Amino acid sequence: xxxxxxxxxxxTLHNKLFQESTSVTLAKFNDxxxxxxxxxxxxxxxxxxxxxxxxxxxxxxxxQSLRIENxxxxxxxxxxxxxxxFPPITKKELPLLSVSVTLLDNFTPISLPLDWQIGLHxxxxxxxxxxxxxxxxxxxxxxxxxxxxxxxxLYYLLKKAGYDFAVKSKVIEFYEDGLQExxxxxxxxDGLKNHLVYDEFIKIRDKA
Numbered sequence: 617x618x619x620x621x622x623x624x625x626x627x628t629l630h631n632k633l634f635q636e637s638t639s640v641t642l643a644k645f646n647d648x649x650x651x652x653x654x655x656x657x658x659x660x661x662x663x664x665x666x667x668x669x670x671x672x673x674x675x676x677x678x679x680q681s682l683r684i685e686n687x688x689x690x691x692x693x694x695x696x697x698x699x700x701x702f703p704p705i706t707k708k709e710l711p712l713l714s715v716s717v718t719l720l721d722n723f724t725p726i727s728l729p730l731d732w733q734i735g736l737h738x739x740x741x742x743x744x745x746x747x748x749x750x751x752x753x754x755x756x757x758x759x760x761x762x763x764x765x766x767x768x769x770l771y772y773l774l775k776k777a778g779y780d781f782a783v784k785s786k787v788i789e790f791y792e793d794g795l796q797e798x799x800x801x802x803x804x805x806d807g808l809k810n811h812l813v814y815d816e817f818i819k820i821r822d823k824a
Contacts (some may be wrong), residue, residue: 618655620645621717622812623682623820625664625692630817633707634694640824641687648820656808659683662718664691666705668712674699679720679740679753688717693788714813718755722806729770729791730804735760737804741773743794752777758805 623645631637645650662678662684676695678687697704705713723740726732732739738756742749752773759769767787774782774790782790794800819824 617717617720617808617810618646619649619810619812619820620651621656621688622715622810623649623817624685624688625715625717626713626812626817627821628689628692628708628816629696629705632697633705633710640821644824645820648767648823651740654714656684657721660687662691663718663720664688664695665716665718665755666696666711667714667772668705673709674702674750675706675755677718677720679723684719711814714811716746716757716811717809718757718807720805721808723803724805725801725803727795729788729795730766732766732804734764734769736806738807739769739773740803740805741777741800743777743779743788745779748776750777750779755809756805757809770811805823 623640624642627645628638631639640742646736660679661677661679661681663675665675666673674697676699677691712785720738725736736756738754738758740751740753742751744750748785754769754776758764759766764772767784771782771784771787774787785823791800792804
């Protein structure tokens, strides 16, 4: 996927924190990376992930299909400044950051809890139990980066969805029952990802 989208995410946050800065456009980043708008879809669901020194610093996105440029700009800021798990990213943190832009595609409902591949598929979970609604997702890279197997991934997906009553040893049976009875909706999806560190962003931006 085009590096220009990750450059745009960094540029959007940089300009928010340094409002006197001159803005570099997506078109210019395409030129600087010898890419074009043909290298990514016009519209897609997407997530923006910020990491600081290798640790998660913010991740927010949408399953709604948005125009790519608008979506990257919007969620670059939302994930950096409004993720409720973290305080807003500050100027002094920028040199320690990396960003990942992940575009989502090929959403496929699955009826078996193990019908997905680690490192290839993301997971989207929704269910209602005891009059409470739960939902959560893991991007395709999460299980691989955390070195989780299928059972561990599915267990932590329940935790991320806010469901704290699952027993890890019985998590596969929990999903099997919910999928068979129809009260769990589980989808796998593909992700097209680009990752960029701050130093590379500055190196390319300085050529603009």
